[in-house]
Amino acid sequence: MAAVIGALVPVIVKLSLLLLCLNINSSLIQARKWESWKDKYPFIKPSSSFSSSSPSNAWSSSGSNEAYDYDYIIVGGGTAGCPLAATLSQKFSVLLLERGGVPFDNANVTLMQNFHISLADTSPTSASQIFVSTDGVFNVRAKVLGGGTSINAGFYSRASESYIKKVGWDSKLVSESFPWIEKQIVHRPILAPWQKAVRDGLLEVGISPFNGFTYDHIYGTKSGGTIFDRFGRRKTAAELLTSGNPEKLHVLVHATVQKIEFDTSGKKPRAVAVVFEDEKGNQHKAFLSKTKGSEIIVSSGAIGSPQILLLSGIGPKAELEKLNISVVLDNKFVGKGMSDNPLNTIFVPTNRPVQQSLIQTVGITKMGVYIEASSGYGESEESIQCDHGIASAEIGQLSAIPPKQRTHEAIEAHKRNKKNVPREVFRGGFILEKIATPLSTGHLSLKSNKIDDSPSVTFNYFSHPRDLMQCVDGIRIVEKIVKSKHFTNFAQCDKETLDKLLNMSVQANINLIPKHTNDTESLEQFCKDTVITIWHYHGGCHVGKVVSPDYRVINVKRLRVIDGSTFTESPGTNPQATVMMMGRYIGVKILRERLGRAAGL
Structure with missing residues (x-):
């Protein structure tokens, strides 16, 4: 019997690796868990079931041409669109159009352990869509x-009071809207060892006071909320839809909006309908009610929303005419002022594997940078054996290839080399530093008049000298944390081990602390x-x-x-809390x- 077991061990190991790469086990678990999601969300339907006939037959396939008008049509079922749709449906009819599928039966979305896989998935059913800015930085947008x-690292932290005041929001309503989100999908994290070590290191180097666990954005070190529960299962904004009125809320998935249509007979163009394509390639048109107050609301994110406006004829006239798009309104600012918060990471090796963790701890400095941390998914057997691609968090944070050199050939070479590197080089985690409010800005423009073609996006990272100066300051803070007593005790890597890892890291392109941190010019290049x-791109x-x-x-009207x-x-440090709150x-x-006190809200 022992001989039989011994012979089976290599087979079992290989089979386990295969299951990890294909996510078979997790997919089966999730399929069982979410087999009844349709009962919980009866208002979510495939876009091909849409009919413009009547409310009672809204999901039929009769093909009737009699128009059913909605009080609100929301383009984009994302971070803001879902809470917005749920809220408006409490009193009015709402049609929510989402170009992607549902998150509930996708194990790469719902399981924290698959976070990095979801970001690199290029299959037709992927929850993310890769795009590369003209700067050479790989990025993703949700689909x-x-x-x-549904695809982020889960950290939940509110905007600061000064931010709320700056944008002119009603602080009382804001203070009511945040808890509406938090009661439904936010959890208090159980701090992983890596997060505790970074917390202690932050405090040791003077990022104080210690503010404990809080959703609030305040200077110092804290832990925030998370949309992952204690079992590592993700909650998403989609689950906020259960707060809506199922009789008034219609959600179509795989509904790719092509454009918004307008009535241009008056002094100002008036939005009247949305044209979208279903998963079978058929086109539909959803009409807006003529009732006063009815509106089309675009909530397709920082890439999708300007893209939709441009495709609908709202934007710089010259740019639209080049693509033979009829100009509805000449506005030179659409797609302009794009910003992305540059991120630089340092890999910190340990003498042992560490537990996976995404962002739970944050240092909010007065130097204009935020310090965060993640661990555990770089050294896993799955990460080493599977090709997740350069867009995944794991590869992106390990890669020291300069942006303009991140060619497909370099990416393939990186993946090949990674498999030949001893796995010890992947043991550890990352400390991240993010520029809080970059002054460098760029722009977005259409590549074509087709919605499926991601637009050209330029962020101009570090084109403003202040951003570069803040990055240098941030890297120096990270260096202090790595060398702090608390953190070195946690990492337990002696000089001999570090030298060994440093030599191996050349092949793996790992970002370790630069050798000459006193040299400002070298750090700027780093x-x-x-x-x-x-x-966290925006604008x-x-x-x-x-x-x-x-x-x-x-x-433009409506x-x-x-x-x-x-x-x-x-x-804030991470925008999802504020964007969800904004929708509500x-x-x-x-x-x-529209309703005054009758709204009851």
Whole structure:
């Protein structure tokens, strides 16, 4: 019997690796868990089931041409779109159009252990869509109900009070809207060992005071909330839809909006309908009610929202005419002022594997940088054996290939080399430093008049000298943390081990602490060479330039934009809390404006 078992061990190991790469086990678990999601979300349907006939037959396939008009049509079922749709549906009919599928039966979305896989998935059913900025930095946009909350690292932290005041939001309503989100999908994390070590290191180097666990954005060191529960299962903004009225809420997935249509017979263009394509390639048109107050609301994110406006004829006239797009409104600011918070990471080796953790601890400094941490998914057998691609967090954070050199050939070479590197080089975790409010800005423009073609996006990382200066300051803070007593005790790597890892790391392209941190010029080059994204890009539909303070598109009737494309800076350390709150907040504001006290909100 012992001989039989011994012979089976290599087979079992190989089979285990194969299951890890294909996610078979987790997929089966999730399929069983979510087999009844359709009962919980009866209002979510495939876009091919749409009919413009009537409310009672809204999901039929009769093909009737009799129009059913919605009070609100929301383009994009993401971080802002889901809470917005749920709120508005409490009193009015709402059609929510999402180009991706549902997150509930996708193990790469729902399981924290698969976080990095989801970001690199290029299959047709992927929850993310890779795009590469002209800067050479690989990035992703969400393509799933729940938007960024379905593919991000889960950290939940509110915007600061000063940010709320700066954008002119009603602080009382904001303070009511955040808990509405938190009660439904946010958890207090159980701090992983890596997160505790970074917390202690932050405090040791003077990032104080210690603020404990809090959702609030305040200077010092803290732990924040997470949308992962204690079992590592993700909650998303899609789950906020259960707070809506199922009788008034219609959600279509795999509904790719092509454009918004307008009535241009008056002094100002008036939004009247949305044209979208279903998963079978058939086109549909959803009409807006003629009732006063009815609106189309674009919530497709910082990439999608300006793209939709441009494809619909709202944007710089010359750019639109080049692509034979009929100009509805000439606005030179659409797609302009794009920003991304540059991220630079340091890999810190340990003398043993460490538990996986995403962001739980953060240092909010007065130097304009945030310090965060993650661990555990770099050294796993799965990460080493499977090709997740350069866009995954694991590869992106390990790669020291400068942006302009991140060619497909370099990526393939990187993946091949990684498999030949001893796995000890992947043991450890990352300390991340993010520029809080970058002054470097760029722009977005259409490559074609097709929605499926990601637009050309330029962020101009570190083009402003202040951003580069802050990055240098951030790397020096990270160096202090790595050398702090608490952290060195945790890592337990002696000089001999570090030297060995340093030699191996040349092949693995690992970002270790630069040798000459006193040399500002060298650190500036390090910042430029190792810059990646933390997926907090924003802008393109700024308030005062594209939309008014109440997010109505300037000089257009019955059209708003509500999402991060309206931001001039990313709120808090991580924006998802504020973007979800924004969806709820604006939804309540709209209901109160239309119904007054009768809104009951």
